[in-house]
Amino acid sequence: MSASQKSALIVGASRGLGLGLVETFLARGWRVTATQRTPSPQLAALASDALRIETVDIDDDAAVADLHARLGPQAYDLIFVVAGVATQAHDPAHVVPRAVAAQVYLTNAISPIRFAEAFRDRVAPGGSLALMSSILGSVALNESGGWEIYRASKAALNTLARSFAIRHSDTGISVLLVHPGWVRTDMGGAEADIDVATSVAGMADVVEARLGRPGSQYVDYRGETLAW
Template sequence: MADQAASERRALIVGASRGLGLGLAETFSAHGWQVVATQRRSTPDLERLTGKGVRVETADIDDDASVAALRQRLAGEKFDLVFVVAGVATEADKPLHAVSRAVSAQVYLTNAVSPILFAEAFADTLAPGGTLAFMSSVLGSVALNEDGGWENYRASKAALNTNARSFAVRHAERDYGILLVHPGWVRTDMGGAEADLDVETSVNGMVAVIEAFAGRRDVAYLDYKGETLAW
């Protein structure tokens, strides 16, 4: 994998209509990867990348039928990277008791359950030495939660980390690695205008981390600089 020509490497970026997902699709393509990028609904920014060799598909990770239809459309294809980026931060600024049960449940499903269900559906599309990646967050670290805030979002990302480790145990004989990635605090619709990083800095870091991770078969929780985070 490490010596594989970039033009032969293939990535499936799930949730690439804007922000980090869009940046990842564009950057992997610029690095010579063949990229399939998904959107939940038609988005001009992503569809413009078709002119740069990115193949765009439509799928909603919260919809089992939509995921199954995508799996059928991609039948027979192999990927060196499957990266589930899609996630939400609905009412993340509110304390948990101020968020409705319905919103809390949806955030948990989208951020912690749907990525794992997607991974189950697409695990057999990963090439040997490939990487299954999930967009996590440092806010998902239980050990590093000293400041509170973003309670529902934090809990959903901590659950994603736990579910990904359980997935790894269930797939102990896998021939690919599992990577949970913290992108940094990024100026996107989710991160807000006061965030530390621009999309380009975060994405370039994550691409470098993912390319360096290729060929590993363990489970890692890393930030965009490649530094290990405490669970």
């Protein structure tokens, strides 16, 4: 890798937005390490000298620690944790089984922060740690209700990410919470506003423009700041 070539670690890249981010950063000349929870033919189809593929489940602390060791001393200009779930997203909180609600919270809020903590030493100077959030995580902008467990998990992620940034403020760490838009994916559905290509191109622009800015920022794929 040349001294000027940027590098990214995209966590949760087997399909959808994660896969799209891998494609976009590769097309922009970045070197990319991409993770999958299980083997992804779509990710494998992108194989090139600029792409390294690893397998990890972010809900498994031992697996995350093993990934950290496998990747060695590599530092990344961007670490972007995309992985998340939306199990029973349309059901009100009181009917979602406790175990399901707890798993959504763990995968969407706790695991990304634990991953960030494990890998914060791998963010290069002038780099950023990004977490896939959602406008649904905004308490101030919740005027329609719905998606209750998913909303709560993303609101929790936002809160934990702000605390993470404050806890490490002496390092000048840069934390981006990114809303991808309402995207036509398996999670977003066919009626969503934008396609994957529009979302990931916008997110890549936002990341590149804001690399290394200290503190926590909550923005959408167009670069607009969102209310907490």
